[in-house]
């Protein structure tokens with residue numbers, strides 16, 4: 001693409017030869033290819049403006065900056081007030097503004113984003129609408145699933161735009177993207193023209209990055225502003241809000257054309273009637289602003305009822321007929337690693353779940369309680385990421401399980417024994433050996449939990465979920481939680 005056209009489309013000021021051909025966009029000087037436009041972004045740790053010479057040496061044909069810089073004679077420069085916003089705009093322009101050719105929903109919140117993303121994508125596809133999705137777990141293009149191995153839930157803007165373009169090429173009419181508050185703050189979804197902004201809950205995790213809960217909520221609320229101000233594609237800009245969450249009052253103040261609420265009470269636009277809990281999930285009549293539909297949900301836990309209400313709101317807003325919502329939800333078999341059952345015919349239940357913070361661990365356990373006749377046993381650890389409340393995880397296990405095993409989960413360069421000690425500090429009043437054990441080796445911890453399980457018990461293996469690696473000081477080694485659980489069940493015989 002011609003640099004001058006790219007600059008015009010993205011609203012950048014061009015200094016130098018606009019005729020050069022740009023064949024890619026990069027923001028990391030280590031990954032510059034010949035022909036790229038290099039966009040200098042001020043990151044948390046490094047400033048791209050210091051790597052301009054490196055990028056040019058690797059073949060960058062132009063650079064984009066937000067500060068005045070000295071560059072080699074003859075290299076065209078794009079100037080813009082914010083290269084973060086610029087990166088998103090340039091990437092969108094480079095891909096032909098794909099989100100203008102899709103009906104697009106963004107999903108944010110503390111818990112349930114991935115689940116809602118895949119539920120909504122599933123309902124869209126099963127109603128006959130070709131759809132795409134991006135989540136922590138996978139990228140989906142017209143029903144095809146590709147593992148998300150980037151380590152990021154919402155990738156950087158050039159990747160987001162590239163996936164959206166792939167979806168358009170694959171014939172998608174709708175797309176659903178999981179959007180973290182980091183991504184919103186860093187403008188990674190800035191040039192995404194959203195039609196629907198959906199919210200799960202807004203808890204108190206991730207507070208190291210955002211100074212206060214209000215900041216965190218504010219970051220997430222920007223999804224509504226982005227949606228309200230994006231191009232009109234003929235469907236009403238809609239916010240889908242959780243009426244039962246503490247975030248509701250604040251979020252409901254943000255201006256947008258249409259606001260739909262969901263929740264368990266009849267004060268909400270999307271709510272369940274005649275709710276019955278079943279062995280594998282729940283059954284209810286879903287009331288919506290456009291009619292009713294019978295839903296039978298084959299995923300356990302009350303939070304999945306909330307997730308289904310949110311997904312239903314998104315799909316109705318995107319144009320799915322109400323009668324297709326019930327049948328679509330009925331066929332949803334869950335997300336890999338999210339309360340995923342491991343059933344080899346054993347007389348106790350085993351679930352794998354990605355819950356790796358105090359709040360989600362507590363709610364996963366609380367949710368499994370009604371489905372458990374015997375004891376509730378959990379295996380978990382805290383990761384090296386400092387934003388996780390370690391004693392809080394210990395407290396959650398102590399409060400909501402009957403027996404727990406503290407183990408290892410991605411310790412990186414930290415000592416797993418010390419991490420476990422931090423977790424244990426929260427388990428006030430519980431005694432080692434009787435109420436819990438510390439088994440640092442995760443493989444052994446899983447075997448131990450399966451070994452102590454009795455008929456009617458439930459074993460929750462928390463934290464790893466869909467992940468395929470264990471990251472330690474020695475590097476990254478392959479990990480498969482399901483294979484470990486199955487092996488342990490078989491060994492027990």
Ligand SMILES: Nc1ncnc2c1ncn2[C@@H]1O[C@H](COP(=O)(O)OP(=O)(O)OP(=O)(O)O)[C@@H](O)[C@H]1O
Nearest residue numbers: 110111112113114115136303338354355360363364
């Ligand atoms: N609506 C919800 N409310 C509370 N907890 C939930 C909800 N939905 C899911 N959870 C719990 O959180 C876990 C993670 O769910 P999911 O992956 O869908 O959330 P996420 O928001 O994508 O999380 P992450 O921030 O890790 O990407 C689930 O396995 C479950 O334990």
Ligand SMILES: [Mg+2]
Nearest residue numbers: 113114136153
């Ligand atoms: Mg997620």
